[in-house]
Amino acid sequence: MNMKLCAVAIAALLPAVAAVPEIDPGKAMGNPSAPVTVQVFSDYECPSCKLFHDTTLPTLMHDYVTSGKVYLVYRDFPLPMHKYSRQAAGYACAAAHLGLYQPVADALFKNQASWSNSGKVWETVASVLSENQQKKVQTMSVSPDVLGEIQRDEAAAHRENINSTPTLIVSRGAKKYPVAGGMNYVLLQKLIDELAK
Amino acid sequence: MSSQSKPFRIAALLLRFALGIIFLYAAWTKLSQPWELFAMAIDSYGLLPLRWVEFVARTLPWFEAVIGVLLIAGIFLRTAAVATSLLLAVFFSLMVRAYAKGMQINCGCFGAGEVISWKTLLRDGSMLAAALALASMSFFGRRKKSAAGY
Numbered sequence: 001m002n003m004k005l006c007a008v009a010i011a012a013l014l015p016a017v018a019a020v021p022e023i024d025p026g027k028a029m030g031n032p033s034a035p036v037t038v039q040v041f042s043d044y045e046c047p048s049c050k051l052f053h054d055t056t057l058p059t060l061m062h063d064y065v066t067s068g069k070v071y072l073v074y075r076d077f078p079l080p081m082h083k084y085s086r087q088a089a090g091y092a093c094a095a096a097h098l099g100l101y102q103p104v105a106d107a108l109f110k111n112q113a114s115w116s117n118s119g120k121v122w123e124t125v126a127s128v129l130s131e132n133q134q135k136k137v138q139t140m141s142v143s144p145d146v147l148g149e150i151q152r153d154e155a156a157a158h159r160e161n162i163n164s165t166p167t168l169i170v171s172r173g174a175k176k177y178p179v180a181g182g183m184n185y186v187l188l189q190k191l192i193d194e195l196a197k
Numbered sequence: 198m199s200s201q202s203k204p205f206r207i208a209a210l211l212l213r214f215a216l217g218i219i220f221l222y223a224a225w226t227k228l229s230q231p232w233e234l235f236a237m238a239i240d241s242y243g244l245l246p247l248r249w250v251e252f253v254a255r256t257l258p259w260f261e262a263v264i265g266v267l268l269i270a271g272i273f274l275r276t277a278a279v280a281t282s283l284l285l286a287v288f289f290s291l292m293v294r295a296y297a298k299g300m301q302i303n304c305g306c307f308g309a310g311e312v313i314s315w316k317t318l319l320r321d322g323s324m325l326a327a328a329l330a331l332a333s334m335s336f337f338g339r340r341k342k343s344a345a346g347y
Contacts, residue, residue, distance in 0.1 A: 048301070164301055164312050177234055178310040180303050184240045186247060191233035 022152050026096030027074040030065040035196045038064075039073045039169040041157050044089060044108045045082035045116045052166045053109040056185055063189070069196050074101070075153040077165055084121050087141075089150050091125040094140035095133075103128045104137075170195065205334065212331040216281055217268030219324065224262035226308035238305030242291055260284075268331075278332035285325040292318055 023032075038060070042049040064070035076093065078085035088108050095104035107128045108115070115124045126134050140146055160169055160178060167180040168188075172195045179188065227235045236254035239245065245253065264284070267277035288306070295302055296313050304313045304321075311317060 161310060167310075177230060179234065179237060180310060180312065184237055184247070184250075187233045187237045187240060187250075191231055191237075194231055194233065 022156070023073050024093070024096055024149055026099060026101050027093070029061070029072045030070055031068040032071050034068055034071040035172055036064075036069060036192055037071045037073060037171050038192070039075050039156075039171070041075045041077040041153070041160075041162050041165060041167045041169070043077055043079050043082055043085045043165040044092065044105075045085035045112065046079065046165045047112070049166045050109045050112050052183065053105070056183055056188070059185060060188070064192060070192060074105070075156060076150045077154060077157045077162065077167075078150070079165060082116070084116060084119055086150070087121050088115075088125075090141035090146055091121065091137055093146045093149050094137045094143075095125070095129070097140055097146070098133060098136060100129065100133060100137075172196070209331060209334045212327050212334070213268045213271060213274070216324065216328055216331065217265045220261045220265030220268065220281070223307055224258045224265060227258035228262070230308055234309040235305055238303040238309065241300070241302040241305075242295060243300075244291070275332070275335045278328065278335045282325065282328040282332045285321065285328050289318075289321045289325050292321060 040052075040057075042052070060070070061072070065072045076089040078089045092101060092104050092108060095101050104125055107124055108121075111124045115121045122138070125137065129137060157167075160167075160176075162169075162178065162180070164180055166183075167178055168183070170177045170179055170188075170191060175195065177191065179191070232251075232254050235258065236250050239253055240247070240250045261284075264277055264281055267273055268281065292304055292313050295304075296315075296318060301312055303309060304311050304317050306317060306321065
């Protein structure tokens, strides 16, 4: 009987697992069993991603992630047109392994205009880390683990036919919807509310 | 269009079916997804207030479906062909405007996730040309019929 229940539970969870593959817990926020998952495919050097990070994301976090309605997953999608975004993604991913994703991502977006011109990505990242953390992040940012994670995120973006940033994949179970371009928060709220029902 | 030559009628039939299927497909892609996704695509053009965005997002796919059915069935053909041309002319102008302004937005043509590019412009421009050709054929056929005393 228990085995049967187990099999039913696994079968019920399969679509959800298939819909959101390979999550790095350091780059995810909120309740993993929240009804709706929002994956954010972003590039640290893209101005629209900065706008999304600075305006829409805090509201989304406040309204849905902290209340447990949305599980937010960050995905790196460094675009080839941006010279330093892959390097920035490496540092952010490495920081995520130490539980420091948010301060590093915040610093990268806050100072985007500066480091995307000067190329001083590391200086920006280092400014929010202690000396010990800096050593770890610098080593890990070029490790096969971190590079593999970024490649996995990119592969996920290609599977979803994503060709611009920021793009959100809003999903519940097997239902997945891409949201790209200018995002009206009121409409995004309505979409999440409808999926969460 | 029965008074026209066979190649003319075949061309008109092909245009009707091609446009009709495209319109039905466009309607289906929007209706099979939550309406908010199409609303976000409309909103990203930055032209309409939110309540109009919602109204258009909820009604336009049904209008596209009706046009698709009319084109395929050949009912009210002149009206359907003119409506198709007008609709595509509006879509095409809005897309050209967005592209010229460098807006990296979802075109909203066939569901979510298709950013406006020269490819989408070429495709919609070709569809507009086809719709205009069909509209002219439907009126040309009518004049021929009248002249022949039908």
